[in-house]
Amino acid sequence: MRREDGMRELPVVGRPPAERADAALNRRRILRAAAEVIATRGAEAVTMDEVARAAGVGVGTVYRRFGDRARLVYAVIDDREREFQAAFIQGPPPLGPGAAPRDRVRAFLHALADRTDAQADLLLMAESDPPEARFRDGSYGLYWNHLAILLAQIRPDADVAYLADALLAPLAANLFLHQRRTRGMTVERIKAGMDALLAGIGAD
Structure with a gap:
């Protein structure tokens, strides 16, 4: 699929194939x-x-x-996931196309924090059985690719492959639930922490 600016649009993953x-x-x-x-x-x-x-x-x-x-x-959890993917791939800005890259990165991380909070227990189970399941799932690759593309526009000289993983790491379900339930952090505090990380790579 092509966007109006000529760049290839990321596909929404997780749609079940046609079946009997x-x-x-x-x-x-x-x-x-x-x-x-x-x-x-x-x-x-x-x-x-x-x-x-x-x-x-x-x-x-x-x-x-x-x-x-x-x-x-x-x-x-697929239905909720497809809604989230559709929002950042083709929804309205700043989460979707049309906003500045740094605004889209911030909107994406905030939306992912909300999405993780909504189904954290299920995500924890899915991400830890087996331990590498989070990275095997197609959604992680889509998130990573989305961030890498935007970060390359913000910081062409940066190691965007590393930075995309680094920005996604705090939103793993196990750490997210530890911060929410053990440390008592609110979702807004977690989002503020993500903003601080973005500031450190020039995306604030």
Whole structure:
């Protein structure tokens, strides 16, 4: 997809592929069951066996459809994730196109803080099972690429590959929840801290 300025637009990731009607029905049944397990027993209760029982399907069906628990949890949070991606890829400025790069970086990090806060427990589970799951998920690569492109416009001489990872690191769910629940930080305080990091790389 091309933007009006001629640059290639980043795709929204996480859209489920086209599938047969019976496969789509199984997918909805499994995701509904996983969401119900989370709502009634908490995110820690989500296992492939438990979800299979709740959905009335074999556990092999759950594994074939989703692969592992991390992918299943990411699928549960998928709708919220697609909304967030659409907002920074093609929504109104400053989060979407049309604002100065430094304003877009700030808006993106603030929006990601809100997005992390909304589903932090689910994100924690998805990011830590297995430990590298956060980086394997397509969303992280999209975030990283988005920031790297904007940072290159702000600081062409900077190591934007490193800086993109560095700006995303504080928004990992485990650190975010530690700051919120153990240190008692508000989301606004976390956003202020992100602004301070941006100031240090000339993006304030």
